[in-house]
Amino acid sequence: MKSYYALIAAGGRGTRLWPLSRADMPKQLLPLIDDHSMFLTSIERIRPLFSPADIFVVTGAQYAEQLQAEAPDIPRENFIIEPYPKNTAPALALALSVIQQRDPDATVAILTADHHISQRDKFCAVLGAAWQLAQAGRIVTLGMAPSHPSTGFGYIQQGQSLGECRGFPVYMSRRFTEKPDIVRATHFLAAGEYSWNSGMFIWRVDRAMQDLERHQPGMYAMCAYLQSVSQSPDYQTKLRDIWETMPTLSIDFAIMEKADNIAVIPIDIGWSDVGTWASLYDILPQDNFGNCIKGKARESRVILDTRDTLVFSDRLAVTIGLEDVVVVDSGDVLLVCHKDRTEDVKQVVDYLRENGSNEYL
Amino acid sequence: MKSYYALIAAGGRGTRLWPLSRADMPKQLLPLIDDHSMFLTSIERIRPLFSPADIFVVTGAQYAEQLQAEAPDIPRENFIIEPYPKNTAPALALALSVIQQRDPDATVAILTADHHISQRDKFCAVLGAAWQLAQAGRIVTLGMAPSHPSTGFGYIQQGQSLGECRGFPVYMSRRFTEKPDIVRATHFLAAGEYSWNSGMFIWRVDRAMQDLERHQPGMYAMCAYLQSVSQSPDYQTKLRDIWETMPTLSIDFAIMEKADNIAVIPIDIGWSDVGTWASLYDILPQDNFGNCIKGKARESRVILDTRDTLVFSDRLAVTIGLEDVVVVDSGDVLLVCHKDRTEDVKQVVDYLRENGSNEYL
Numbered sequence: 263m264k265s266y267y268a269l270i271a272a273g274g275r276g277t278r279l280w281p282l283s284r285a286d287m288p289k290q291l292l293p294l295i296d297d298h299s300m301f302l303t304s305i306e307r308i309r310p311l312f313s314p315a316d317i318f319v320v321t322g323a324q325y326a327e328q329l330q331a332e333a334p335d336i337p338r339e340n341f342i343i344e345p346y347p348k349n350t351a352p353a354l355a356l357a358l359s360v361i362q363q364r365d366p367d368a369t370v371a372i373l374t375a376d377h378h379i380s381q382r383d384k385f386c387a388v389l390g391a392a393w394q395l396a397q398a399g400r401i402v403t404l405g406m407a408p409s410h411p412s413t414g415f416g417y418i419q420q421g422q423s424l425g426e427c428r429g430f431p432v433y434m435s436r437r438f439t440e441k442p443d444i445v446r447a448t449h450f451l452a453a454g455e456y457s458w459n460s461g462m463f464i465w466r467v468d469r470a471m472q473d474l475e476r477h478q479p480g481m482y483a484m485c486a487y488l489q490s491v492s493q494s495p496d497y498q499t500k501l502r503d504i505w506e507t508m509p510t511l512s513i514d515f516a517i518m519e520k521a522d523n524i525a526v527i528p529i530d531i532g533w534s535d536v537g538t539w540a541s542l543y544d545i546l547p548q549d550n551f552g553n554c555i556k557g558k559a560r561e562s563r564v565i566l567d568t569r570d571t572l573v574f575s576d577r578l579a580v581t582i583g584l585e586d587v588v589v590v591d592s593g594d595v596l597l598v599c600h601k602d603r604t605e606d607v608k609q610v611v612d613y614l615r616e617n618g619s620n621e622y623l
Numbered sequence: 624m625k626s627y628y629a630l631i632a633a634g635g636r637g638t639r640l641w642p643l644s645r646a647d648m649p650k651q652l653l654p655l656i657d658d659h660s661m662f663l664t665s666i667e668r669i670r671p672l673f674s675p676a677d678i679f680v681v682t683g684a685q686y687a688e689q690l691q692a693e694a695p696d697i698p699r700e701n702f703i704i705e706p707y708p709k710n711t712a713p714a715l716a717l718a719l720s721v722i723q724q725r726d727p728d729a730t731v732a733i734l735t736a737d738h739h740i741s742q743r744d745k746f747c748a749v750l751g752a753a754w755q756l757a758q759a760g761r762i763v764t765l766g767m768a769p770s771h772p773s774t775g776f777g778y779i780q781q782g783q784s785l786g787e788c789r790g791f792p793v794y795m796s797r798r799f800t801e802k803p804d805i806v807r808a809t810h811f812l813a814a815g816e817y818s819w820n821s822g823m824f825i826w827r828v829d830r831a832m833q834d835l836e837r838h839q840p841g842m843y844a845m846c847a848y849l850q851s852v853s854q855s856p857d858y859q860t861k862l863r864d865i866w867e868t869m870p871t872l873s874i875d876f877a878i879m880e881k882a883d884n885i886a887v888i889p890i891d892i893g894w895s896d897v898g899t900w901a902s903l904y905d906i907l908p909q910d911n912f913g914n915c916i917k918g919k920a921r922e923s924r925v926i927l928d929t930r931d932t933l934v935f936s937d938r939l940a941v942t943i944g945l946e947d948v949v950v951v952d953s954g955d956v957l958l959v960c961h962k963d964r965t966e967d968v969k970q971v972v973d974y975l976r977e978n979g980s981n982e983y984l
Contacts, residue, residue, distance in 0.1 A: 281941075562980070564971050567964070575957055578983050580642075580971050583961030587948075591957050596936055598959055600944030603928070610925050610941050619923070622939050 272375035281595035290375040320357040351516035359485035380532025391428040392464035405457025407530035411447035416459035435524035538604040633736035642956035651737040681718040712877035713869040720846035741893025752789040753825035766818025768891035772808035777820035796885035899965040
């Protein structure tokens, strides 16, 4: 596919996977599912479609070196570094404007560095279909088939059918909604025309910059300016100065909820955002009693009358009489959490930050 | 009280408090309840009644040095060392025969090194009454008021009343029973005339040696022989040789279940054997939600929506949504156990021993 690029957004932290994820070891660098980092797995997954030279990565300065070490065949200049985090919109706008300068005809698949996709072939196939649809100037989003009324994701409501593309049914997007409460989420699931917003978009870069100009003119102006000084010897200084005035916005809020002509391909590719310990548990292999033991404890463990429990530990882990518990034994922190409460790990991290206990974060 | 001695049995391991209790750090050396070791607390508790010179300790060779360091004012020669563990009967027989040689008129209160007693004054008072009763040649046992139908203790059934002694009601002991099943234990509790066998006996030493001669003549002969060679330069070698042929028996089985003329004083002194994590939890101070956090984690902990849970950890311990859980984070082992299942820690220790994982024991 001509001028097709992948842009991996790899600037997140994965706060709810604390205490394994830390400030200096974010989720995308962790080998949560197999022996590879989530980032490397995200790269491997799309190799049938993208050569290393066609893969871009946008991330924070503090993670760039580790990410480059994970995927040394991706050219160094394809790593686009945001000076510091400002949510997804500034990072993606910067990255898209850099890609546009390299190839004005580019079509870009914005993908994630720390999600799980079990059906790789289908994923690559739908990315191919999305490229074709994007040629007509549409923003193409991948809508994940919802398995339960999650309040943790935004939803995409589909509108009129656009027929099929390479075997995948395509719809106009009627609406992007933010994370709903449980009542609305249940309604969405019953209605059947909603899918989860996975944060994966396929765009022609010229269309992306037009959308940016229309909906976020200030951000567009800053990106255009940065394009004009991209060869300047003090580009980094200018970038840092510009970044100061960049608004902190998500791409959903900045563009997706406002743009028109968005298509959605609702699809089940075995996707998980691996956002919490409970969602990681759901995709890990389990023993006959629903237990999953990770870390060195796999070799030295004693699991007595325990069910549906997840343990991450490098020590001898002994569990007796537990059900639906998550145990994460990591460095200077020990977390023991009911599996239904793993969203609340974020509260703990917030609490520690507010109390100045940054050594644990 | 003339010729009254305390004999502290301090040779146990406290297996069910693993992984805090280890082969080289048994329960009686651990500061489980306050900042003192259980052993030191056991000594402090009886100081109103016994001067250091009147306190004897029987223990294993591997613990003697640490115990001596805990109570340096107890004379070194009052530490009686069993070459290796053979259950309680040989250890106590050896100790009693040593005490008899020092003072043939001795009365000995056999006490424990790793139990908890909340009502110290009452305990010292009943030990005084027991001394008086023992003068008449009776074995006096302290029967602990049962709070629930425990299957973890032996029981003493009381017979005819012997009236009162210093305000304490005294009975003949009708029967010693081994640990019952739950049906019998419930029956015992309903009957009202049973108390828990605490392992605390008060005896005139001449009477003790007579009982030994009658019920365990082989063991008696070996102790008499050891008395006769006590001044020999190769006493330790002879002791070790004799020890080989000593049977491995509990004092209950060897003597108490067979002897007659046993008196029992049923009493509530806030006693606990602190045998399991659950029984330790019961006597530790708890917060408003029934939680108890011990170790350095006390200062750095986050306890979210957690109830009736015990945590021992020197790291930042975070619990979310737990109820009735015991978490013990100790060295190279992490234990997470339902509070109703803490008896099963012994199974885990047995399993590790059988599998040659002695580095964890």
